[in-house]
Amino acid sequence: MSRVLTVGAAQMGPVARAEPRASVIARMTALLQQAARKGCRFVVFPELALTTFFPRWYMPDWSEVDGYFEDAMPNEATRPLFEAAVAMGVGFYLGYAERFMEGAKVRRFNTSILVDAGGAIVGKYRKVHLPGHAELEPKRPWQHLEKRYFEPGDLGFPVFRAFGGLLGMCICNDRRWPETFRVMGLQGVELVALGYNTPVRNSVAREAEHLRMMHNQMSMQAGAYQNGTWVVGVARSGPEEGVDMMAGSCIVAPTGEIVAQTMTDGDELIAYDCDLDAGRYIKETVFNFAAHRRIEHYGLITSQTGVVPPP
Ligand code: ING
Numbered sequence: 001m002s003r004v005l006t007v008g009a010a011q012m013g014p015v016a017r018a019e020p021r022a023s024v025i026a027r028m029t030a031l032l033q034q035a036a037r038k039g040c041r042f043v044v045f046p047e048l049a050l051t052t053f054f055p056r057w058y059m060p061d062w063s064e065v066d067g068y069f070e071d072a073m074p075n076e077a078t079r080p081l082f083e084a085a086v087a088m089g090v091g092f093y094l095g096y097a098e099r100f101m102e103g104a105k106v107r108r109f110n111t112s113i114l115v116d117a118g119g120a121i122v123g124k125y126r127k128v129h130l131p132g133h134a135e136l137e138p139k140r141p142w143q144h145l146e147k148r149y150f151e152p153g154d155l156g157f158p159v160f161r162a163f164g165g166l167l168g169m170c171i172c173n174d175r176r177w178p179e180t181f182r183v184m185g186l187q188g189v190e191l192v193a194l195g196y197n198t199p200v201r202n203s204v205a206r207e208a209e210h211l212r213m214m215h216n217q218m219s220m221q222a223g224a225y226q227n228g229t230w231v232v233g234v235a236r237s238g239p240e241e242g243v244d245m246m247a248g249s250c251i252v253a254p255t256g257e258i259v260a261q262t263m264t265d266g267d268e269l270i271a272y273d274c275d276l277d278a279g280r281y282i283k284e285t286v287f288n289f290a291a292h293r294r295i296e297h298y299g300l301i302t303s304q305t306g307v308v309p310p311p
Contacts, residue, residue, distance in 0.1 A: 003276040008035035008043040011249035013266035014240035021077035034269040036088040046236040047095040047195035055145045058136040069099035086119040093193040110150045123160035125169040126153030159187035165276040172196040185227030190276045200244040225256030228279030237265040254279030
């Protein structure tokens, strides 16, 4: 019996700094309704979907920073989204800023959750690869302070049994690191859901603009093919608080082919019937890990962080 999961990629256009969560939730619910009409059983939202991409600003006042975080999930603001999803029988991936107390210590993560069609949180992931910097860099046209506002994820790259298959998650910059997909590939992942917030232009180096989209697609296509998995990448896009954010949300097959892609840089839903067995022949032949990998030669990948050239 084929395991086809109809998946929706719910791209979101700009979220203003002052946009209330209720407004964002209403937009997300409308995208869920579109997805349900297309027969989707699982919908992927962007990274930090509930607020504007706030790491673009240096905020010395931590109470202002914490205004962008969720202290519980679901909570009063997001419960309508969970309830709407349950009413439609649709599960979803949600990216948000997670904050909680551990004794007297405040913990803050760039987090995503996997929510099943019954509204239960069946998986959680915390972003491992945090790009950017931790201190104010005045020379930048905008900041990228993820290293200031979040800790590196502490949950690894887990894979969850959900929606009839093996689903994994990552977040934005994670997709640029092959280790992200390989660790999930070694758990047999069949679909990786990820949200991203990526500016169209490189703010720290002279770089032709077309390369941004190429690097985005190449990273996800390679991750898909080299691990025989579907990859669903969903943008927060459009002109947000003076920074143009890249669109290009897409659904990538285990062959590495992009099978669906958004046309706009606003709120837009695309969907595809993802056969979770489509990656089987890849996992059993070219990327049959058990038959072909030689881990005795891979030691540097986990024993060394930076580059050490030969003497
Ligand atoms: N955003 C960007 C991303 O990885 C970035 C940051 C862009 C890093 C381009 C390097 C190159 O897509 C987030 N939120 O990680």
